[in-house]
Amino acid sequence: MAKDRRQMIIQAATKSFSLFGYKATTMDQVAKLANVGKGTIYTFFKNKEELFNEIVTELIKEMKATAEASFDENLSFYENANRALFQILAFRKEHQLTIKLFQEEREIGTPAVLEFMERLEQTVVNYIKNILQTAIDKGEIKQCNPEITAFVMLKLYIALIFDWEQSRKPLEKDEISKLFELYIFKGLSNR
Amino acid sequence: MAKDRRQMIIQAATKSFSLFGYKATTMDQVAKLANVGKGTIYTFFKNKEELFNEIVTELIKEMKATAEASFDENLSFYENANRALFQILAFRKEHQLTIKLFQEEREIGTPAVLEFMERLEQTVVNYIKNILQTAIDKGEIKQCNPEITAFVMLKLYIALIFDWEQSRKPLEKDEISKLFELYIFKGLSNR
DNA sequence: TTATGACCATTTTTCAAAATCGGTCATTTC
DNA sequence: GAAATGACCGATTTTGAAAAATGGTCATAA
Known part of the structure; x- marks a missing residue:
């Protein structure tokens, strides 16, 4: 035992x-x-916070692994980015620990939890940034600042998944995917 | 007196x-x-809340007027949307009342203030929605759900202006404008 | 050497008294 | 007599001090 x-x-x-x-x-x-x-x-x-960090560091690793597992060399940039973000945000919604921590962030704002959230966001942005850089190098997408772009992609996803359903009927997974493609990838312009 | x-x-x-x-x-x-x-x-x-509503209703009207004043028939959809959103978010940053209410929303979450914020967001989304619908009818942009699109545009703007500078160096006005054009209007795709 | 829980300083919770608040209405003002 | 007022009321919030709980330590036990 x-x-x-x-x-x-x-x-x-x-x-x-x-x-x-x-x-x-x-x-x-x-x-x-x-x-x-x-x-x-x-x-x-050393203390409570380090115990917490040990655990959430592992959690972040797992999330990254899940995202990486869904990566497919042969698919387009858009497909891969979409998959990665979807995996990550699905992870958030399914794991009790992340659910609880999101709640605590909103309701109490415990510093250690806020720090974790920042670290999580930074990790996601970095991961997407890499996918972006590869796509830029391949000439698949336009030249752009990968950091800002990754940031924007994450925020867009959060807006579509979490913010939208604060006040309106939730969007379906493939609806979100389509919208993501339209806004970020294709653009609205007809010209 | x-x-x-x-x-x-x-x-x-x-x-x-x-x-x-x-x-x-x-x-x-x-x-x-x-x-x-x-x-x-x-x-x-009738009571405190109605006094408050009277005042913020006027405020929202003013914001809308400011946005409408910057509208120019001859400019592109992108230019007009960009101007409108910029005016609105500049308004937020400059008027003491909105600054204070944003703070109160975050720090206390007073119900009357939350309601105002929702009303404000709804008004902005509706306004952008109209600009979008016109652009769609003109064939200037692709067919898309104007409500979701307006919502996404607002969230993108907030991400670029407010969220980004939570942890990074603020973006310049014309940088934001360029990014807005790139992400929403042109799209990242090279194909 | 490693594990432990009684112990300590600090923080958080409790809870009742006091203060404050939004709203009313009998009285005053013009 | 219509409009304005502020003392007043019930309800909520703040206060502050005592009590409880918490993170972390360390002398002792295993």
């Missing part, structure tokens, strides 16, 4: 963060869930 | 809302500023 204590602690903390968020998770709670003394946690992690 | 009491009250309330926001403005405060008894306010306005 008490084999790899470090793993037990991470498991327990993940569970608690997912259920209660960062702020409402106590170290006593984690210790109890992990079946270790509280002091033991501090032999593996 | 006590000429048009209604105007005095509106002036005083506007000042107080601009300085302290909706929640932190008291009816006593407004009465004092307007040099009237508190009861007098209630002979003109």
Whole structure:
């Protein structure tokens, strides 16, 4: 039962963060869930925030892996970007930990959680940026600032998936995909 | 001094809302500023929220007028949309009342203020929607859902003006204009 | 050497008293 | 007598001090 204590602690903390968020998770709670003394946690992690960082760093890695897994060399830039963003935002919606943290960001604004969100956004933007750079180099898309473009693509996706359904009927997956193509890729112009 | 009491009250309330926001403005405060008894306010306005609505309705009208003033029949759809959105978001940044209300939305989330924000967004989307519909009818741009498109355009503008400068160096006005043209109008595709 | 939980300083929560608020209406003003 | 007023009311919010809880430590136990 008490084999790899470090793993037990991470498991327990993940569970608690997912259920209660960062702020409402106590170290006593984690210790109890992990079946270790509280002091033991501090032999593996400097403090609560580092324990949290360990977990969310892993989460971000997983998200990146999911996005990368959906990448297909033979598909167009647009197809790949669309897939990547969709995977990432689907991940957000499906994993209890990210759901809880998004809620905590909005409702409490816990600094550690805000930092995580920034890191997450930066990671996504960087990933899309790479896809963009490749497409630019291949001449598949116009010259453009990859950082700003990646940023805009992410914001567009968030607008279509999250913001739109704040007040209107949610859009279907392939509707979103079509709109994404229209706005960012093809452009509205007829000339 | 006590000429048009209604105007005095509106002036005083506007000042107080601009300085302290909706929640932190008291009816006593407004009465004092307007040099009237508190009861007098209630002979003109049903309650605090209606006084507020009167003022922000006027504000929204002004914004719309500013946007409409910058409209030029002879310019392209892109030019007009860009001008309209720029005017509107510049208005936001320059008027003390909107600045304060945006802050209150983020920091407190006062219901009356949230309602105003929704109304504001809806008005902007509707206005852009009209410009879009005209451009579609003229065949200047592709067939598209004008509501979603207007929504996306607004969100893109907000992303470029407000969100980007949360963490990075603000973009210049003509940079934003160029990016807007690139993403929404021309599209990234080289094919 | 490693694990632990009683312990500590600090922060957060609680909760009741006090203050403040939006709104009313009997009285005053013109 | 119509319009204006501010003392007043019930409801909500703020305050502040006591109590509880929390992150982190470290002397002791395993």
